[in-house]
Amino acid sequence: MDGDGARQWRSRSHRDVRHAFLSRAMRIVRLALLSSALASASPGLAQTMVTSDAPGAVAVTIYRAPARNPDQEMDLDWLEGYALVSETRTIEIPAGRSIIRFEGVAAGMLPESAIVTGLPAEAREKNLDADLLSPRSLYARSFGRPVTIRRVGQGSSTEERAIIRSGPDGAAILQTADGFEALDCGPTDDAIVYDGVPEGLSAKPTLSVQIDSPRAGWATVQLSYLAWGFDWQANYVATLDPEGDGVRLTGWVTLASSDSTTFPDAETMVVAGEVNREDSAPYPDDPEGAVSFTCFAAPMPMPMMVPPPPPPPAPAAMAVPVQRDLSEIVVTGSGTTAVQEELGDLKLYRVPFPTDVAAMAQKQVALLERESVKLDLIYRFDVAYDYDRMPARIVLRGRNRESDGLGLPLPAGPVALFRPYGDTRLLIGEGAIDDTAIDEKVDVDVAEATQLIAAVVNRSEKKGRFDREVTMTNALPGAVAGEAMLGPVAYFRLSRFSGPGRVIERDGKYVWVGELPANAATVIRYRLRER
Template sequence: MTSVALVAALAASPASAREAVYASAPGKVSVTVYRDPNRSLGQRIDREWPRGFAMITETRTVTLPPGESTIRFEGVAEGMVAVSAIVTGLPGGTIEKNRNADLLSPASLVDGTLGNRVTITRTNPATGVAASEDAIVRTRADGGIVLQTQAGFEAVRCSGLPEKLTFDRVPDGLSAQPVFSIDTRTPAGGTYEVQLTYISWGFDWEAHYVASHTGKDADGRERLRMRSWLTLVNDNGQSFPDAQLLVVAGALNIASDFQALASPPTARPLYLDCYPIGSTAAGSAIDVPPPPPPAPPPPMMAYEADSIVVTGARMSARGLMESPAPIVAQEENLGDLKLYRVPVAVDVAAKSMKQVAFLDRDEVKAAFQYRYSCSPWGENDEASPLAIWLRTKNDRKNGLGVALPTGGVTLFEQSSRGEQLVGEPSMRDYAEGRDVELELGLSPNIFGRCVKDTKRDPGSRPYPWVTMHTTLTNANRFPVEVRIELGSPAEWKARSKLKGLALRDGQWSIEQKLAPNSSTTIAWDQRSAQAKD
């Protein structure tokens, strides 16, 4: 009686009663992409090896039997970080979760059929006649396969004849797509809508701005037309059709190594090295060098053509800006971060790049400023070109008023021969209301020379005042604004009879207007900040 009760208990145990069920394909998908937290300013996105990540939420339907069951979610991202996965909507919660390590492949197919029947087919090379027979797989695919046939035990591909194996089914647990599974328990069973949320490695995004200088407004300020694009990369082998796409901008404190935690599943190859098919009379094969590699594909062929491609000898803003931008990502607040939501469902394709517009402004007001550094330690006997800076304020009054995520800027200028590329600076994150400054390069028409008018050492006691001056030359036909940067107040004190001397952006500086086709000299005094007044 005791034995019967024990057998009944074992038969009713959860392990023996657990049934594997498959969740449906995702009905709704949300993909939130975060950029590589270690990518520095000016560093472009690595399209071949993106180091950002995404949070993916999939809504699926699953029908569960009463009791314990294993739910298999097929088609998750191969870069999935399994420890981050959360499943909601199940009445019994999650007992255990697992990430399947193997994909369907020749090696995993053999391993999954160990001890089961397969069909081996051999072809006579002389007659072309194929003969098939049943066999049982007796070894794993660890370098060779041993089958048991009516004739005994034999190794595949060691008979000297062309051979192939045919499997009548795919072993349980193997899938061509990455699989995530959980164990759950529900007393009554039923059909449920569940949400699977997880982090996946292998995504990234960046912003890029295209600005065209269109002239001056009535107040004499520079006028720009600006459009910006969000470029997203998905390096995973899985697509997410009709997804709600979001990107997050800002600095995150990421302590986890998502690349190491992802551990994508592998499709193991099968190696059968017995001896080459052929005959000893034919001799050894000639060591022929491999053919040359194919010509490289056109730029960005590895990614879907869902992006801007510029061809031709001269880059033009017209091709970059005249196409309409019907889909514009909308900005939202996410704590101290910024979230950009694409208002319509989009396809995030596998191994692809996608671009979405998020900024389109026709009247951005800005100003050019020319800057030159001159301090007692930086005197120069020869004239040097001044740096060109483009300045504006990120507010609605100046045509902006949105958070500007870090990215590259391509600036075009109108000329008698059409639009010309004049600069490609990098821009850091700018919040709304902040001053925006971009360094464009060196001016070919404005020069300065930094001179110290005394031989006294400003760094020796009693830290005397030294007179400095710079001679500026403007060869342009229009007036310009210049800024002479004198150094940090932690290092220097400064005085001048000019009204333009002030602390700006953490430095002593003098701002002056420079007339067209003119030369002027600006003088001031400096001494060490260690000096006591």
Template sequence: MRALLALVWIYAATPVAAQSIIVSDAPESVSLTVYRAQDRGDRPIDPNWPRGYALITETRKISIPAGESVIRFEGVAEGMFPESAIVTGLPQGVREKNRDARLLSPSGLVDAFLKREVTLLRTNRSTGVTREQKAIITAGPQGGVILQTAEGYQALRCTGLPERMQFGGVPQNLSAKPTLSVITQSNEATTFKLTLTYMASGFDWQANYVAHAKPGDDKAIGKNKIDLFAWLTLANGGNQSFQNANMMAIAGEPNRERRPEQARPVGGGLSLACWPQQRTHQVPFNPGFIVDIPPPPAPPTPVAMAAYADENIVVTGQRMARAEMAAPVAVMVADQEDLGDLKLYRVPEPVTVNAKGQKQVAMIVKPGAAFDRIYTVRVDEYGRDDGASMPMSILFRSSNRKEKGLGLPMPSGQVMLFEDSNYGPLLAGQSTLSNRAVGDDIEMVVGRSSDVRYAVTRMSETVEKQRFKVDITNARSEPVNVEVEIPFELRGKPKHIAKVDGIPTWKATIAANGEATLYYELELEKN
């Protein structure tokens, strides 16, 4: 019995080896590969919290002592998927991983000290004397902080005196940055480089096209040259910046199973509210929607106006007959590479992606691409046949081939089309471009024309057929190409109306300030 007690005493007296806490506050290098949000379609990036995701790879230099250590990786992405984190390079691997989602902040401190004692400091405004008082936080931080003191229950900063709380220390589970911690073992003290790889939400990217349309060199009807330029726009919705990151973007939709929304780190400022201490009739009326608008400034005095009249205004340069828009100059263009069935766009130089910000890098530079300008309409677009005049749509069409000046994968994105005028480049329209592979047709509808119009009129109807006419008018000073789609089965299958993608389509050239009329008949089903 005595030997057994001695053995128990010796075991209990043996100290447990303490864990060493090693903090890695930032990576030495980082790579950021961003994937588009699935099912976002033509909608823009969500500015509050982008719905895409990223694969992040960090390289960090770590020194650990012999024994067991807790390594804290600070500054990881806010939307990190902790189950995806892979740490390579540790001598004996990783025994345990923990995602620290509580951030050091005013609200985080109050939440961590609930039902615990703090020191309340209050300063007398007249004497400047500060009085210390012990208090226990009984409620908070949402909507206010309730303290229990020797004088009773009080709301923080509702006494009218300057006051603040003093905490005994920072809880170990609070971090100033989103943190991933791992537990590892080492037989000896060592310094090494390790790699941390993980996926994170809160990222997205898209292509933004700037197109500058100019008349074609051959002066053929409807032929245009377009200088096509595209930005790769990357969005970071988290509170972490990535300095000198190797940035890439993936075009396409890899197979990824949907997962529950990742919980973001909690923290932030305190939202304090106090009840008024007067009676209801003593509270002054203060509507929040009334704004005092200052009176407009007084007109300048004659003396001041005379002073300006004596000045000479000099404008350098000269006015040109037709102003040209300077095309964007691409100092750095993303390299397009194949990644299986996906496309990878790699920025050739390290860039900084700021927190809550966007980064733009040149993605596509294709000057002088050949496009056809066509005025189009589908006659059932409005369901009208009363002869009312309606504008036709302006369509720019090309083929994604090298002989057309293109011939490269084109990710989906918004297109802003500019055209030259005597007053400089002006916005002619905006369109959306879907994903286009090499060899695909490219069509951009950029608006409606007030000069090229159409009118559909139902001329007659019997039990077997309906007869229509379409009047096209061109008020422009040059000929235009028009296409009229008739998404119905035509009677008699007229030869002058060809089928394009299975839809009967009439194509014609309308002379300057001219007009044309199309007649067609629809076959009606017999009862």
């Protein structure tokens, strides 16, 4: 082969080798891309974990417990109301399959109610991490792990390494260098100090969402969900005017949360009215996640022991979280009150400033403050069916209208009535009001009046006819407004009446109204005939 032929052959050989190399390289690249595509499409393959540790902004709307009456206090151990929580978070999302973890959601979240918007792709699945850190779960997940027993006696404290050998029910059995023993069955107070948090336990309630994102980038995500373990109610304080010209009325919104999550600087709202819910709040068998051990044998005296040398350095000790007392109440200043808004057939009250909806706590926010409200104090007897002596009931009565100093929707809640006494105030009694719309009647039964007594005598009784005499005695030093419920209009007809005052029809009943003089008896007589 001449020189030109050899050069052409070498050139062709080089081209063939280069072509073969490039073809093989392209096949490898295509296979790699195909493998990557298959990995992102296959749920069993690796996926990226992204954690959002807290929301950037949060709004909490609390709904009252549907079955709780206005005069029934909130059960702080089992709050049956719920909240709508709306969170805004900014998250960096990778391309392909990933799991987005929303830490710090409400522990009482209903995961089926969760709605996530703003993601670059629809969520494939949602999971609420239920294995949360608590004294019980910490002990249970530490089975077979080394811990430290801290023993506190009279003027001494010792520590000893041990291994947990029992579950969280019954006695706490631990293995030490001297053998097996039951915790807290001796003369010392024993406690367990953990080296750390076992894998899989989360200190924060977490919602996980799996997505397949077509691209990487930052996203502003809105997470909304319902959660149990919240409630609210209105509380009113009415103080009688010393001159008898109405009352000074103050109202508060009391927020309560039995959830373990705190929502700081939350836009907070409450909704008045009954919202239909088809399910009820689940009763927590162990709401605090507490652990309680029983010593299975009588305590035996322990021999004196020389304190062992300090244990070797270990990771930072894990202290069991301290539960906050739900009876703690934080009261805001009364300078700013909640703002009432319309929500269809319901009423919404918005706290006009960001506030902390704290875990395991209560908070009170000012609802209203009126210096002079026309509410009258009435002493009422119900003599329709009783023929014996009975005390009067103290009733605070008026109308919810602007001309009388009110004129705004009043949420249901307890009412405490006070009377000025020198430089202080004395409690007369407590009652409650239902949700009261504008121009509706306000009628609050607050207490029993022991200084006003009614005696009912049936003077004669014939078929279908009743002649009655009622003697109402007022032992107070001043005259008061009184009334007596005589009987239902639907069943009786009032055919005869004598005595001071007058009889009117109100709310389907015959009602005597008049003044009861001080230190005197007022007698009325009347006849009722059956219809």
